[in-house]
Amino acid sequence: MFPTLSLATLLTASTADAASFRYAEDQAPGIVNPLFSTTMSEARVNELLFDGLYSDNQELATVPELVQSDELSEDGMSLTMRLRSDVPWHDGRPLKAEDVAFTIQAMKDPGTLSTEAGRVSFIERVETQGESLVVLHFTEPQARPQDKLTFKILPSHAFSGSTVTRSDSFRSRPLGTGPYKLVSYNDDNSITFQANSEGLGGQARIGEVVMREVSDKSYQAKLLLYESLEGLVRVLPRDLAVLQNNRKIELYPYQTNSWWYVGFNQARAPFDDVRVRQAMSYLVDVDALLAPVGTGEILSGPFVRSSPFYNHKVNPRSYDDARAATLLEEAGFVREGGMWSRDGEPLTMTLSAHRTLESAQEVVINLQSQLRTGGVTVEVEFLDEAEWKARIWRQRDFDLVLSQWSFDRNEDIREQLHSEGARNFGSYANPEVDALLDEARSTRDPQAKKAALRAVHALASQDSPMIFLWTLDSYSAISTRVDDVVIHPFYFFTWVRQWHMGS
Amino acid sequence: MLLLLLACTPAAPPQAPSPLDSAWLGQLVAQPQLFTQTVDAEREAWVALHANSWRGAHRDSGKPAARASDLHADLASRLAGLEAMGWERTLSEWSPLPPGSALPFFAGLAALESGGDHAKWWLLVDEAADPVVVQATQKMLEYPTLGTRLPDTMGNPLLERIDQHLAARLGESESWPSGVAWTEAMSSGEMRSVPDPQLPWTLSVVLDKKLESTGMEALLFSDCLSVSVCGPDAIAALGVDPALGMEDDPTTARNVAQALDLVLDTWARNQRNSASPEAQGLLEELQLVPKFRAQLLLSLADEALKQGHPKQAVVLVQSALDLNSPRTLGPINSPTHFAVLAQAHLESGHTREALDALEVLARSYPEAVGADEILGDLAVLEGLDRQGDSKEN
Numbered sequence: 012m013f014p015t016l017s018l019a020t021l022l023t024a025s026t027a028d029a030a031s032f033r034y035a036e037d038q039a040p041g042i043v044n045p046l047f048s049t050t051m052s053e054a055r056v057n058e059l060l061f062d063g064l065y066s067d068n069q070e071l072a073t074v075p076e077l078v079q080s081d082e083l084s085e086d087g088m089s090l091t092m093r094l095r096s097d098v099p100w101h102d103g104r105p106l107k108a109e110d111v112a113f114t115i116q117a118m119k120d121p122g123t124l125s126t127e128a129g130r131v132s133f134i135e136r137v138e139t140q141g142e143s144l145v146v147l148h149f150t151e152p153q154a155r156p157q158d159k160l161t162f163k164i165l166p167s168h169a170f171s172g173s174t175v176t177r178s179d180s181f182r183s184r185p186l187g188t189g190p191y192k193l194v195s196y197n198d199d200n201s202i203t204f205q206a207n208s209e210g211l212g213g214q215a216r217i218g219e220v221v222m223r224e225v226s227d228k229s230y231q232a233k234l235l236l237y238e239s240l241e242g243l244v245r246v247l248p249r250d251l252a253v254l255q256n257n258r259k260i261e262l263y264p265y266q267t268n269s270w271w272y273v274g275f276n277q278a279r280a281p282f283d284d285v286r287v288r289q290a291m292s293y294l295v296d297v298d299a300l301l302a303p304v305g306t307g308e309i310l311s312g313p314f315v316r317s318s319p320f321y322n323h324k325v326n327p328r329s330y331d332d333a334r335a336a337t338l339l340e341e342a343g344f345v346r347e348g349g350m351w352s353r354d355g356e357p358l359t360m361t362l363s364a365h366r367t368l369e370s371a372q373e374v375v376i377n378l379q380s381q382l383r384t385g386g387v388t389v390e391v392e393f394l395d396e397a398e399w400k401a402r403i404w405r406q407r408d409f410d411l412v413l414s415q416w417s418f419d420r421n422e423d424i425r426e427q428l429h430s431e432g433a434r435n436f437g438s439y440a441n442p443e444v445d446a447l448l449d450e451a452r453s454t455r456d457p458q459a460k461k462a463a464l465r466a467v468h469a470l471a472s473q474d475s476p477m478i479f480l481w482t483l484d485s486y487s488a489i490s491t492r493v494d495d496v497v498i499h500p501f502y503f504f505t506w507v508r509q510w511h512m513g514s
Numbered sequence: 515m516l517l518l519l520l521a522c523t524p525a526a527p528p529q530a531p532s533p534l535d536s537a538w539l540g541q542l543v544a545q546p547q548l549f550t551q552t553v554d555a556e557r558e559a560w561v562a563l564h565a566n567s568w569r570g571a572h573r574d575s576g577k578p579a580a581r582a583s584d585l586h587a588d589l590a591s592r593l594a595g596l597e598a599m600g601w602e603r604t605l606s607e608w609s610p611l612p613p614g615s616a617l618p619f620f621a622g623l624a625a626l627e628s629g630g631d632h633a634k635w636w637l638l639v640d641e642a643a644d645p646v647v648v649q650a651t652q653k654m655l656e657y658p659t660l661g662t663r664l665p666d667t668m669g670n671p672l673l674e675r676i677d678q679h680l681a682a683r684l685g686e687s688e689s690w691p692s693g694v695a696w697t698e699a700m701s702s703g704e705m706r707s708v709p710d711p712q713l714p715w716t717l718s719v720v721l722d723k724k725l726e727s728t729g730m731e732a733l734l735f736s737d738c739l740s741v742s743v744c745g746p747d748a749i750a751a752l753g754v755d756p757a758l759g760m761e762d763d764p765t766t767a768r769n770v771a772q773a774l775d776l777v778l779d780t781w782a783r784n785q786r787n788s789a790s791p792e793a794q795g796l797l798e799e800l801q802l803v804p805k806f807r808a809q810l811l812l813s814l815a816d817e818a819l820k821q822g823h824p825k826q827a828v829v830l831v832q833s834a835l836d837l838n839s840p841r842t843l844g845p846i847n848s849p850t851h852f853a854v855l856a857q858a859h860l861e862s863g864h865t866r867e868a869l870d871a872l873e874v875l876a877r878s879y880p881e882a883v884g885a886d887e888i889l890g891d892l893a894v895l896e897g898l899d900r901q902g903d904s905k906e907n
Contacts (some may be wrong), residue, residue, distance in 0.1 A: 070863030317873035319890030423902025455893035462704035
């Protein structure tokens with residue numbers, strides 16, 4: 012882990028990499044396998060290593076990537092795709108139709124437990140014809156199925172069977188068709204990638220990319236200023252002004268549809284009681300929590316304020332200890348000696364946070380202090396990526412979590428708030444919200460979709476499955492030594508092939 | 515700023531000659547008392563102009579208020595264009611349109627305002643629409659111009675609304691309609707509401723003071739070196755080639771911005787070494803150089819848009835923004851920045867990012883709400899067939 016290394020050590024160690032594009036992540040990917048990606052750092056690495064059937068061009072229109080040509084049936088129930096023949100896997104073997112079929116089957120396989128399974132739920136079955144023809148059959152008519160086929164394709168020959176496990180050896184030897192090959196996992200938790208000479212459109216112009224895990228944001232900024240890195244994927248708002256004033260650094264808006272939250276495990280008492288959740292939200296002074304992190308905007312629901320789905324009629328909840336007390340009393344709690352308890356049991360909970368979530372430690376300590384003042388005892392635990400995925404995602408073994416969701420431009424919150432959502436690890440369930448989310452997904456009327464999701468916003472604010480916190484001013488910082496940089500607003504590296512090191 | 519309205523003593527001359535020395539910036543450095551002399555009489559309006567706070571300026575008299583009103587009119591004009599573009603693209607993408615809806619009527623109205631093909635939308639208004647809409651559509655098909663008052667509004671609320679806008683533009687009324695122009699039920703039972711698409715057009719006319727002035731009153735806080743050398747011309751006069759090339763290449767735009775920074779940074783550094791404390795106070799407290807820089811970059815972004823280079827425009831406006839508070843209007847981040855940024859994003863295909871810019875405006879300028887809503891519809895339409903992706907952190 013990085014924190015054991017000094018800045019001087021890093022500066023010395025990095026001078027040999029001057030021709031590389033070196034970028035910092037708060038945390039290294041927990042797993043390099045698109046079937047199990049849950050974090051942005053994993054999504055960014057996936058973009059280096061893998062390709063999809065389709066992708067975004069710089070105008071954000073869907074364009075073929077691994078597909079040569081396609082034809083949608085008249086009834087919209089099937090799509091026939093011919094794959095490119097000039098894109099081999101990193102090991103030199105040809106891309107085949109069976110790879111596409113395998114990827115979809117692996118995502119759908121219940122035994123795989125893929126976090127991406129929802130992305131292929133509209134595909135009923137896959138048929139292959141020869142080595143390069145794939146026919147997808149859909150569950151219902153599709154107008155533009157290509158828009159949904161942007162997930163990454165995996166090599167069937169690297170796996171045995173469609174049931175893939177997280178511990179599969181693929182994670183240590185990932186194989187893709189993308190612009191970079193993974194060369195090595197290094198002792199300092201960095202990862203080295205080398206340009207794939209046989210990638211789409213030829214070799215990427217930067218020969219080597221190095222991902223460095225640097226959990227301390229201040230260190231990240233210093234490393235960039237000292238030219239020991241070429242890129243930071245996310246800069247803390249408090250560092251923006253310093254970096255903006257440095258003429259050797261360019262800032263790029265990035266990952267702007269992100270918001271922080273404190274989530275409740277509603278499968279556990281007392282968080283199954285809406286009054287307790289609301290009371291907790293009234294005990295939190297969000298302005299005070301945000302201040303040390305920097306500038307951002309406080310939110311009242313599960314969208315950023317510029318979203319077409321944000322309900323501006325719903326105000327963020329303000330600190331109100333009297334209202335919290337009323338709610339807790341209604342829920343059967345009494346306050347004795349300044350602390351709340353019910354049936355003799357003190358109101359105590361554990362707050363889990365990512366070890367490397369930017370500035371999480373400051374937020375957690377302040378949150379703990381605020382709730383203690385409000386009569387609630389909060390224990391804190393910081394989890395590494397593997398523990399987080401096991402405890403929070405799979406076992407759902409937590410009371411409260413502090414985390415951040417990032418969304419692409421579709422801002423689809425169904426996975427987070429639908430009772431069947433794969434990312435709903437807080438077990439939130441409201442039939443009215445489910446119905447509205449279903450309507451939002453099925454309607455062709457954009458204003459009806461906006462109305463449905465604004466209604467979800469209002470209900471989510473009322474139900475408080477989470478305390479919605481804030482969105483931060485979110486920028487990437489790239490050295491001016493790197494030219495032709497265009498960043499995808501969500502996946503970051505989508506157009507990395509054109510980047511190059513300038514003079 | 516008010517602290518700076520004290521008498522100031524002349525400064526020592528700058529160390530290196532620069533076109534900025536003879537421009538309003540250099541004049542203020544050499545003679546800081548000029549600032550006091552200029553702003554003393556209309557201090558409040560100058561403070562508002564410096565802060566890029568233009569709302570309500572048209573009600574005040576004087577040069578700074580008139581300049582703010584002109585800037586507000588320009589903003590309204592940009593928002594009107596964005597909204598018209600939003601109507602055209604949204605309804606073109608939206609298929610099938612909801613039966614019986616008034617949406618084509620408003621798309622036609624927006625097209626008529628912007629000189630587009632209004633009739634194609636009005637012909638889509640079907641018989642199932644509200645009789646008020648059908649009648650207004652038929653009448654507007656007879657009078658496809660908005661240069662004069664409507665001869666007969668027939669008691670139709672939509673036509674009366676249009677006529678009230680026209681009266682305000684012709685100076686026959688001092689008020690004009692705003693807010694929601696129409697509501698109707700959607701099939702889901704929710705109400706669909708349409709912000710008045712004519713509001714920004716009307717504001718662009720009634721707020722335009724067509725100010726003509728010279729001297730410091732005309733130049734203070736502007737992107738000009740002199741009355742006739744502004745924007746890209748000023749950049750060229752500073753020795754930086756503002757040419758953006760034939761391609762929409764962001765790197766070219768970045769290079770121009772970096773070259774401009776070099777010139778302005780050098781000049782600012784020289785002033786720190788040689789200017790009087792009063793002059794340095796002016797430069798620092800009023801952020802005069804960053805503000806000037808931001809406006810020059812904004813003018814270049816505008817030029818990029820005119821050349822059909824929206825990606826370059828995005829780069830230039832982003833470079834101009836004050837990232838101490840990137841979602842707040844202020845001395846450096848003017849409303850025009852966000853309007854240009856929204857247009858640049860929209861024209862480069864990044865509709866959702868355009869909403870980030872418009873939301874900042876909609877908080878302070880109600881006339882931005884229409885563009886925000888219709889482009890929000892477009893962003894939703896563009897994503898209808900996608901399945902969103904989300905990740906932690």
